[in-house]
Amino acid sequence: MRIYLSLRKNDKSIPFNYQELLTGVIHKWIGKDNGVHGKSGHYSFSWIQNTIASKKGINLKDGAYFFIGTYKESLLKQIIKGILEDPEMFHGVKVNDVQIKNIPDFSSSEKFLMASPVLLKIKQEDKISHVTLEDNNFEEVLTESFKNRLEKANLLSEGISIRLNPETNFRQTKLVTYKGIKNRTSLAPIIIEGTPEQIAFAWCTGLGNSTGIGFGALK
The missing domain is CATH 3.30.70.1890 (Alpha-Beta Plaits)
Structure with missing residues (x-):
């Protein structure tokens, strides 16, 4: 909701x-x-x-x-x-x-815009890195991040896929400072494919890291 x-x-x-x-x-x-x-x-x-x-x-x-x-x-x-x-x-x-x-009646494939930039973090050895549109693994990391959140919510994580919408050329990275910490984030139209319940969860709770402080909300 x-x-x-x-x-x-x-x-x-x-x-x-x-x-x-x-x-x-x-x-x-x-x-x-x-x-x-x-x-x-x-x-x-x-x-x-x-x-x-x-x-x-x-x-x-x-x-x-x-x-x-x-x-x-x-x-x-x-x-x-x-x-x-x-x-x-x-x-x-x-x-x-x-x-x-209320949650719309989603199909198995939906297009979304971002209502706030998505933040993606990965841990490499002892270092936390930010993944953006400029990285080749952006779609993979975004999908895996959402799978992890589905699993934590005890929802099915299989079959979900998130990719950039190829029908538009809009792509933007944005440096967002939050409490003194600089975060490299991304804004772009996306396509989510999965079950209606999986897509509804994304619509409700957003994508990526730190949705609780205003990142990753979907229009």
């Missing part, structure tokens, strides 16, 4: 790197001591959509929104409860409305 949050415009410019602020607000809504903060596989959330950049930062346009997805209905209810109690976000941004969207 997902919730789509319509937002009131900001009253002062939002920093370009607002991901930490957005993560903090979601943590506030979930509440303390819940065991899901910062963990991949439980939920994902997009970056704010419909924004405009200025020299000072980012401003929201009419119709600005973002969404939060999760496979756990109880977690979504907790987030909604937190929003109703305190809809204020940051820099004057406030949640005006919440819309719930």
